[in-house]
Amino acid sequence: MSALAETLRAGTQALGLELSEAQHQQLLDYLELLQKWNRVYNLTAVRDPQEMLTHHLLDSLAAVPPLRRHLQTHLTATEEGDAPRLLDVGSGGGLPGVMFAICCPDIEVHCVDTVAKKAAFLQQAAAALRLPRLRGIHARVETLTGPYAVVSCRAFASLAEFTAWSRAALAPQGVWLAMKGKRPQEEIDALPAAVEVFHVEHLTVPGLEAERCIVWMRPA
Numbered sequence: 518m519s520a521l522a523e524t525l526r527a528g529t530q531a532l533g534l535e536l537s538e539a540q541h542q543q544l545l546d547y548l549e550l551l552q553k554w555n556r557v558y559n560l561t562a563v564r565d566p567q568e569m570l571t572h573h574l575l576d577s578l579a580a581v582p583p584l585r586r587h588l589q590t591h592l593t594a595t596e597e598g599d600a601p602r603l604l605d606v607g608s609g610g611g612l613p614g615v616m617f618a619i620c621c622p623d624i625e626v627h628c629v630d631t632v633a634k635k636a637a638f639l640q641q642a643a644a645a646l647r648l649p650r651l652r653g654i655h656a657r658v659e660t661l662t663g664p665y666a667v668v669s670c671r672a673f674a675s676l677a678e679f680t681a682w683s684r685a686a687l688a689p690q691g692v693w694l695a696m697k698g699k700r701p702q703e704e705i706d707a708l709p710a711a712v713e714v715f716h717v718e719h720l721t722v723p724g725l726e727a728e729r730c731i732v733w734m735r736p737a
């Protein structure tokens with residue numbers, strides 16, 4: 518097993534993430550695609566593959582167990598049998614959207630970004646990784662109407678901007694999942710009364726000392 522595959526496996530184990538062989542391989546294939554396209558498209562400032570693995574993949578994978586718990590307790594397919602839909606806002610190279618698409622194959626994952634080449638990369642990744650429920654959308658999030666049961670973001674904007682810009686895309690019972698560093702108290706205090714923070718969930722990322730959390734929100 519390569520050093521990258523070993524780090525990945527140790528990381529997903531530490532996160533308590535049950536993944537199949539095929540899913541581990543998809544994660545490694547995504548890492549390779551990200552490195553390849555990064556040379557031309559400048560998708561991320563991180564260049565070293567081990568660093569990409571811990572700072573981007575494992576960092577984003579840390580949000581998967583909380584997302585899976587949420588999906589299990591709150592979401593079922595629609596009456597028409599359609600899969601629940603998640604929108605990842607300002608997804609860039611696909612973080613955390615692609616991690617969600619790989620680890621939660623029962624949901625539809627749409628990754629939106631204003632930069633055309635990033636959305637094109639995501640379409641390419643969906644095909645190469647055989648993820649039929651993953652889509653890259655080239656648009657400003659403000660123009661999307663959804664409805665999405667979960668709207669996520671990582672390294673995007675303030676909580677107030679994120680929730681305001683994606684409000685029209687959120688389903689009536691939908692929730693926002695914002696990945697942040699340490700608890701962003703000032704951003705929480707700046708939220709309008711129409712947005713309720715119902716949980717701030719601490720995350721531990723294998724191989725990273727930094728503080729991480731998810732701010733879970735819903736319309737008040």
Ligand SMILES: C[S@@+](CC[C@H](N)C(=O)[O-])C[C@H]1O[C@@H](n2cnc3c(N)ncnc32)[C@H](O)[C@@H]1O
Pocket residue numbers: 606607608609610611612613629630631632635656657658659670671672673682
């Ligand atoms: C700092 S990057 C974060 C990328 C990725 N989420 C990550 O964690 O690596 C922010 C991304 O948001 C995109 N973006 C900025 N404003 C946007 C908007 N209004 N709608 C959609 N995407 C937007 C940018 O093009 C950029 O790719």
